[in-house]
Amino acid sequence: MAQPIRFELLRRDGHSQARRGRLTTPHGVIETPVFMPVGTQATVKTMAPWELKEIGAGIILSNTYHLHLRPGEQLIDRAGGLHGFMNWDGAVLTDSGGFQVFSLADLRKITDDGVSFRSHLDGSSHSFTPESVMAIENALGADIIMAFDECPPYPATRAYVETSLRRTVDWAQRCKASHQRPEEQGLFGIVQGGEFLDLRKEAALRLIDLDFPGYAIGGLSVGEPKPLMYDILAYTTPWLPVDKPRYLMGVGSPDDLFEGVERGVDMFDCVLPTRIARNGTVLTSEGKRVMKNARYSDDFLPLDPDCDCRVCKTFSRAYIRHLIKADEVLGIRLTSYHNVYFMLDLMKRIRQSIEADRFLGYKQEFYERYGYNEK
Numbered sequence: 161m162a163q164p165i166r167f168e169l170l171r172r173d174g175h176s177q178a179r180r181g182r183l184t185t186p187h188g189v190i191e192t193p194v195f196m197p198v199g200t201q202a203t204v205k206t207m208a209p210w211e212l213k214e215i216g217a218g219i220i221l222s223n224t225y226h227l228h229l230r231p232g233e234q235l236i237d238r239a240g241g242l243h244g245f246m247n248w249d250g251a252v253l254t255d256s257g258g259f260q261v262f263s264l265a266d267l268r269k270i271t272d273d274g275v276s277f278r279s280h281l282d283g284s285s286h287s288f289t290p291e292s293v294m295a296i297e298n299a300l301g302a303d304i305i306m307a308f309d310e311c312p313p314y315p316a317t318r319a320y321v322e323t324s325l326r327r328t329v330d331w332a333q334r335c336k337a338s339h340q341r342p343e344e345q346g347l348f349g350i351v352q353g354g355e356f357l358d359l360r361k362e363a364a365l366r367l368i369d370l371d372f373p374g375y376a377i378g379g380l381s382v383g384e385p386k387p388l389m390y391d392i393l394a395y396t397t398p399w400l401p402v403d404k405p406r407y408l409m410g411v412g413s414p415d416d417l418f419e420g421v422e423r424g425v426d427m428f429d430c431v432l433p434t435r436i437a438r439n440g441t442v443l444t445s446e447g448k449r450v451m452k453n454a455r456y457s458d459d460f461l462p463l464d465p466d467c468d469c470r471v472c473k474t475f476s477r478a479y480i481r482h483l484i485k486a487d488e489v490l491g492i493r494l495t496s497y498h499n500v501y502f503m504l505d506l507m508k509r510i511r512q513s514i515e516a517d518r519f520l521g522y523k524q525e526f527y528e529r530y531g532y533n534e535k
């Protein structure tokens with residue numbers, strides 16, 4: 161059967177688990193490691209698709225939970241799927257909604273069959289099962305779709321995590337069985353298991369038996385200490401197939417990208433760059449800058465003198481601070497554009513460092529300038 165998603169491993173770092181790869185999708189070739197901007201409601205907030213294209217975004221995320229509630233997958237299907245609706249010709253990945261049900265919806269009830277919940281928008285009753293979520297993701301038409309899973313809270317008892325893991329593996333099998341468009345949309349399994357390493361191994365091995373074209377590591381970045389996240393990650397990735405992409409869900413900040421790449425992760429998504437942009441905080445090579453701060457009121461330098469983005473080549477910190485203080489919409493458009501560019505450019509430099517066999521050196525260099533004291 162034709163596989164819509166193909167991964168080539170181009171180079172493995174000699175001094176860490178870092179990898180340089182290439183992900184071929186029906187909507188373009190994605191160089192990995194890759195940062196995927198989040199477009200929750202079929203838009204990367206404040207950015208037009210041509211802006212995403214011009215800064216080199218190859219793949220963006222969207223979400224089953226939000227789009228099912230509004231405007232509904234039937235309308236999007238009639239518009240030609242997310243690609244037609246958004247007029248985005250790059251790749252799209254949709255998350256399966258399980259995580260959002262637990263972080264947004266009300267009155268959730270979880271059983272072996274699925275999850276029932278009330279919409280956070282209007283209180284209407286809904287239920288997600290592996291079959292119904294696959295039908296939604298098939299209608300949205302993303303190139304990569306995530307299996308319906310349960311992301312346990314942190315902390316959680318071993319008993320809870322064990323029950324949840326077995327449910328998630330069973331749901332993954334039901335997703336694979338009910339997936340209607342396997343030749344156009346690659347279905348990724350999601351490894352759970354909480355902080356229990358033996359359960360992480362069991363989850364990985366049982367998902368590998370189902371033979372997915374890619375594997376996500378879920379259940380992390382849910383409030384656990386970062387060192388614990390990194391340890392769980394370092395333990396889990398080696399159990400996954402070396403020739404398939406690994407996607408660390410919901411991660412992360414610049415340091416998380418380095419730590420994840422170092423531990424064998426190829427794909428990342430995080431709302432951070434667009435979320436902090438909306439309160440005027442920008443990412444720069446010297447760390448974060450809160451643009452409302454009075455120190456920028458007469459600072460005529462660009463947001464980041466080392467950044468080649470259109471915003472940094474056109475506007476000053478003083479002007480952008482003025483726009484944010486005046487609540488001018490252009491202000492958050494400029495900070496969002498710059499922050500997404502920063503994350504994409506950081507990933508490009510990380511890919512180049514792996515190719516030049518100097519990933520750990522580049523990490524050290526970045527940390528010193530960004531203000532992270534190396535562990």
Ligand SMILES: CNc1nc2c(CCNCC3CCCCC3)c3nc(N)[nH]c(=O)c3cc2[nH]1
Pocket residue numbers: 198199200221222223255256257258259306309310311350377378379380381382409410411429431
């Ligand atoms: C922030 N931390 C975190 N996020 C997780 C997420 C969400 C990843 N981001 C998806 C986007 C969110 C905004 C809307 C568009 C999709 C997780 N998702 C799933 N399915 N399972 C997890 O264990 C899972 C675990 C996660 N941990």
